[in-house]
Amino acid sequence: MLTFAVVLGLVAWGAEMLLAHQVPYLRALCRRSILFNMITSLFITATLAAFFGASGLIVMSASLLSCLLSVLTYRLWREDE
Secondary structure, three states, X not given: OHHHHHHHHHHHHHHHHHHHHHOHHHHHHHHHOHHHHHHHHHHHHHHHHHHHOOOOXXXXXXXXXXXXXXXXXXXXXXXXX
């Protein structure tokens, strides 16, 4: 269960970073607003979880991991400017 949550969280984070790389407007919005960043991260994780049939504690754990990684990534990108 924990392994699936970690893998789902990492895949969701990777999908979000790929999407942010492809859509500059989304990247700029996520850099400016931590709330929008978290909503985007949760939406992507929930979508992937529904696709793979995950529920409950797995989705919650994956969402927390994905949000943490994306907030850290956007902070690093912001400091890089």
